[in-house]
Amino acid sequence: MYxxxxxxxxxxxxxxxxxxxxxxxxxxxPTVGRHIDNLEKALNKRLFxxxxxxxxxxxxxxxxxxxxEAMVRACRAIEEQDQDxxxxxxxxxxxxxxxxxxxxxxxxxxxxxPDIKLEIATSNQFVxxxxxxxxxxxxxxxxxxxxxxxxxxxxxxxxVFASHQYLSKNPAALTKDRYQRCDWIIPVxxxxxxxxxxxxxxxxxxxxxxxxxxxxxxxMDLALAGAGLILWTSGYxxxxxxxxxxxxxxxxxxxDYWLVAHSEALEHSRVRAVWEWxxxxxENERHxxxx
Numbered sequence: 001m002y003x004x005x006x007x008x009x010x011x012x013x014x015x016x017x018x019x020x021x022x023x024x025x026x027x028x029x030p031t032v033g034r035h036i037d038n039l040e041k042a043l044n045k046r047l048f049x050x051x052x053x054x055x056x057x058x059x060x061x062x063x064x065x066x067x068x069e070a071m072v073r074a075c076r077a078i079e080e081q082d083q084d085x086x087x088x089x090x091x092x093x094x095x096x097x098x099x100x101x102x103x104x105x106x107x108x109x110x111x112x113x114p115d116i117k118l119e120i121a122t123s124n125q126f127v128x129x130x131x132x133x134x135x136x137x138x139x140x141x142x143x144x145x146x147x148x149x150x151x152x153x154x155x156x157x158x159x160v161f162a163s164h165q166y167l168s169k170n171p172a173a174l175t176k177d178r179y180q181r182c183d184w185i186i187p188v189x190x191x192x193x194x195x196x197x198x199x200x201x202x203x204x205x206x207x208x209x210x211x212x213x214x215x216x217x218x219x220m221d222l223a224l225a226g227a228g229l230i231l232w233t234s235g236y237x238x239x240x241x242x243x244x245x246x247x248x249x250x251x252x253x254x255x256d257y258w259l260v261a262h263s264e265a266l267e268h269s270r271v272r273a274v275w276e277w278x279x280x281x282x283e284n285e286r287h288x289x290x291x
Contacts, residue, residue, distance in 0.1 A: 008035035017054040087115030093134035097216040158253035165226035183210035183228030
């Protein structure tokens with residue numbers, strides 16, 4: 001039996017359904033249901049009757065309700081007391097393309113929480129939050145399993161970009177002939193999303209590919225140096241004054257980015273503080289994106 005099970009129980013009693021409790025807590029309906037099942041198994045009691053009108057608390061549940069509510073209040077009081085002692089290591093997992101954008105915005109977090117030490121892993125592979133490979137991750141796909149809390153961070157599109165230097169020598173970059181007449185910098189197979197990989201295959205002849213890179217940082221450095229065109233996330237490209245957008249937004253390259261954390265990790269004040277700060281950061285940055 002865990003603190004999260006008790007918190008979910010209290011929310012279901014208050015809201016009367018799994019979906020409403022999930023919206024209050026930021027959890028999916030199946031996750032809320034698992035917490036209730038876990039609590040009933042741990043206590044060996046049936047706490048709710050399941051019906052068309054939602055979850056109705058049983059007599060056994062009513063008997064336990066005052067005690068569970070007291071435990072919830074006590075846990076929250078401990079959490080509030082712990083707010084002034086936000087310290088320790090928090091591990092972030094970011095897609096490589098996001099880390100460049102994110103790293104430039106971290107200084108205010110350090111000033112706000114000087115005792116939090118961030119460990120930032122950049123990878124295009126998903127980490128397993130259930131195995132605690134990271135505390136918080138930014139993902140482009142929603143996980144289907146695990147007791148995870150998720151929140152849509154932002155939605156973005158992509159476009160084609162070139163450096164001022166390359167554009168001055170290759171005006172075709174501004175036309176639809178860019179695919180047949182310009183040099184291109186693309187990721188190696190397996191580094192980009194499925195929709196981006198399909199776009200590269202459909203649009204860019206093999207003869208026009210000047211560089212294939214396993215690193216998005218190298219792709220950006222090559223583009224800034226004038227080596228060719230890149231398909232890049234528009235919100236991130238706004239951080240690069242040396243780049244010029246040479247195409248319209250490509251709607252087929254729209255992507256959702258999700259903040260994801262294990263529910264138990266968020267019980268720690270340091271992880272919760274970073275989660276809230278990152279969420280606020282993306283809310284403030286949404287003018288750079290399309291959400």
